[in-house]
Amino acid sequence: MRLSQSLIPTLKETPAEAQIASHRLMLRAGLVRQMASGIYAWLPAGLKVLNKIAQIVREEQDAAGAQELLMPTIQSADLWRESGRYDAYGKEMLRITDRHERELLYGPTNEEMITAILRDTTKSYRDLPQIPYHIQWKFRDEVRPRFGVLRGREFLMKDAYSFDLDYAGALLSYKKMMLAYMRTFQRIGITAIPMRADTGQIGGDLSHEFHILAPTGESGVFYDAEFEAGDALGVGYEPAALEDFYDSMTTKYAATDEKHDLGAWAAIPDERKREGRGIEVGQIFYFGKKYSESMNYSVIGPDGAKLFPEMGSYGIGVSRLVGAIIEARHDEAGIVWPDAIAPFRVGILNLRQGDAVTGEICESLHAIFGADCLYDDREERAGAKFAEADLMGHPWQIIVGPRGAANGQVELKRRATGERFELPVAEAIAKVRG
RNA sequence: CGGGGCGUGGCGCAGCCUGGUAGCGCGCUUGUUUUGGGUACAAGAGGCCCCCGGUUCGAAUCCGGGCGCCCCGACCA
Structure with missing residues (x-):
């Protein structure tokens, strides 16, 4: 979504x-x-x-x-x-x-x-x-x-x-x-x-x-x-x-x-x-x-x-x-939703909307997770996206910024604990899937 | 059901006492800017001021009635 x-x-x-x-x-x-x-x-x-x-x-x-x-x-x-x-x-x-x-x-x-x-x-x-x-x-x-x-x-x-x-x-x-x-x-x-x-x-x-x-x-x-x-x-x-x-x-x-x-x-x-x-x-x-x-x-x-x-x-x-x-x-x-009942299991945050690299990664993640994810594709500042993702309480956030994206890395955040991981895209996907 | 409070753009509020043609912040639209924790500037759009009646030259403002909503208590998946 x-x-x-x-x-x-x-x-x-x-x-x-x-x-x-x-x-x-x-x-x-x-x-x-x-x-x-x-x-x-x-x-x-x-x-x-x-x-x-x-x-x-x-x-x-x-x-x-x-x-x-x-x-x-x-x-x-x-x-x-x-x-x-x-x-x-x-x-x-x-x-x-x-x-x-x-x-x-x-x-x-x-x-x-x-x-x-x-x-x-x-x-x-x-x-x-x-x-x-x-x-x-x-x-x-x-x-x-x-x-x-x-x-x-x-x-x-x-x-x-x-x-x-x-x-x-x-x-x-x-x-x-x-x-x-x-x-x-x-x-x-x-x-x-x-x-x-x-x-x-x-x-x-x-x-x-x-x-x-x-x-x-x-x-x-x-x-x-x-x-x-x-x-x-x-x-x-x-x-x-x-x-x-x-x-x-x-x-x-x-x-x-x-x-x-x-x-x-x-x-x-x-x-x-x-x-x-x-x-x-x-x-x-x-x-x-x-x-x-x-x-x-x-x-x-x-x-x-x-x-x-x-x-x-x-x-x-x-x-x-x-x-x-x-x-x-x-x-x-x-909100800090439990995994089993969260409206969206994962939120995808594109920190630079319009950027070709972050956009491509986000689109592929969106295609993979489908209805189970909420892709924040709005023309908003990073801060606004962070705040809304935390508010909505997705158990996982995949943060795609220009810095990491250039190296094929994304940041994975666990809402409940605040833990963050810098990972290659494929590993982030695997971790979210559990 | 007892007690208290509130209804003004989508949201949060000011104005009401001391009537004179409605204002602020956020949000929204457009442009510029910014680009990793709710950005800044500029220009816009948007309001039966809950409803009905009364007083008055004139009512968001005063008076009467109604409706809606919230909070505290008693009650409850």
């Missing part, structure tokens, strides 16, 4: 409304534009990040045995009356009336709808277990939207729902999702820690929140340093491995300030105590038969008797993750 032809409206100055780092940087780096309070348009670079995160989430959900589908954003009020949540949900739910005076709503979550779908399509115990999921926009009419996409009203969420025949099955689904989540966050390139949580609005009795560590996080978190060493990508879904993994996640201490237990905390050796701030980017729940019973969803068991499935639900805030990752990964100059 050529920067001169792209729709990436970077800003030199910070818009007045943006208070926290991620919001400022998302606006300045041209990822989003606010369209209304808590409602954002995703511009090309922002959408690339969103899509890359969604793709990792999707791959890990699939690996855990979940199946993707897509439910609508608009739902019927009647569905919510079945579970009793239409009245219970309150003003956060955006209620809509159509031309025939039918009551609709913009979905804040999908337990009712997915239960209705399974109720219509699964009749026998042989049809379960199932873990359907989708990645869809949600709307919650927050009293006070803030922090950019971290607390928007419209947000993109992955929500999965598990349906099992009994408690043991439900617990297994829960454990699979826990592993899928840890694998997902690790692949994205951030540290996330599961913490025991209240079940809130959704109801139930087993739940974990996933917090990623960021100095500006909304909640205080306390955890055992051993979480930092975990490697979920090395864990598979075989029963024994899954069991061990789940135990290791749930027996170590981790809590938000709300649930902090001073007694248990005291038992941890001082050198393993970690305190910080966290941003919640996901939550998983087991809630049993709450919806299957209230919505009269049963399947016929092996003995011919009705059986109400055991359910759980599993959310990841995809759009929130974009903001949360930036909170965790930025410096004074701008």
